[in-house]
Amino acid sequence: MVFGVLLIILILGQVAQSSTYGNAKPENAIDGNRASNYNQGSCACTNNNLNPWWRLDLLKTYKINTVTITNRQDCCPERINGAEIRIGNSLNDNGNANPRCAVISSIAAGASQTFACNGMEGRYINIVIPGRTEYLTLCEVEVDGTLSETNVARLGQVSQSSTYGNAKPENAIDGNRASNYNQGSCACTNNNLNPWWRLDLLKPYKINTVTITNRQDCCPERINGAEIRIGNSLNDNGNANPRCAVISSIAAGASQTFACNGMEGRYINIIIPGRTEYLTLCEVENRIPDTL
Structure with missing residues (x-):
């Protein structure tokens, strides 16, 4: 090489x-x-x-x-x-x-x-x-x-079920893993039932990994039970696509990588199903193999 x-x-x-x-x-x-x-x-x-x-x-x-x-x-x-x-x-x-x-x-x-x-x-x-x-x-x-590997997240368009204050969905793909909420680099929904965040990559990709950075200064347990879903459908806002992983927990301020093994999809959703919660994402990275 x-x-x-x-x-x-x-x-x-x-x-x-x-x-x-x-x-x-x-x-x-x-x-x-x-x-x-x-x-x-x-x-x-x-x-x-x-x-x-x-x-x-x-x-x-x-x-x-x-x-x-x-x-x-x-x-x-x-x-x-x-x-x-x-x-x-x-x-x-x-x-x-x-x-x-x-x-x-x-x-x-x-x-x-x-x-x-x-x-x-x-x-x-x-x-x-x-x-x-x-x-x-x-x-x-x-x-x-x-x-x-290329982080394709930054190429896409983002949305979420609601927005808490100025914690807009774009914050989660700004290339900054800063995990203190007051640094202004985290996305966050309101306290909703089944809160979700969605990345539209604009075309299908084979996704190797999804890396999520959790909030550091407060409430790291809020991410527990969140699901990563990947696919090409917008049924239920994309939350009905196939599941890559369930997040059991991510330590405060930590970045954890989940293997999706080439699952193909245009949409990558992160959703907390079945409960009322704030969904906070300080960075989301989605990687595909790069080539020379």
Whole structure:
């Protein structure tokens, strides 16, 4: 899989860095050349900044297996010491706040070292030297991974049986798993009998998984007994479609994934049947296999 992913990185990936020293532009680190003598013109390098960083945008979310970094040979190999590899989907702090894959203790001069990231998911791969003023020099960065599954939820249209305050149904597909209700990222119905939420994907998909993020600050038990239903019918507002799963419980603030094993449908409903309840969903993600 290395070839396929590297090909995408080289052709489609976009790179940036906190600053650029001379002609050592960020693209040099993905030029396919491990030449590690700075004067060969194949290394990326920042200025002498506080917290210098380099970022690769893969344009899609990948499961990252390994990141390989080639260090400078002719000078200053110790500059890379303490650098962190971070992977995720956020651009908070230019991507440097994403989860950490590894801390680089050292890489020998001119050597290439591989760090295991064990399938961490992310669109952005950052290399940052935190907490000190330094030049960040990268003579090559190589990534091995596979495309993650696509979250098709964000492509669709949503509705729900009623809306409590400003907790509109779109909040559950805003790409934000924030689970404190007051953060404004949760959908919520009124206290209805058989409350439901529905996603219309606009065309049928084979759904592998549905991931639901539950409310953290209050009432996590409200989701207990909810059903996930998938199909192409709008009978009973879509709630009569085949059932993928029954949610026994989801811990407060947690995200739980339910396997639907390729069930096909245009509509994905979440309903609490048989009782009067608030239905609160802080995020709903529906994944299908992505392809190169």
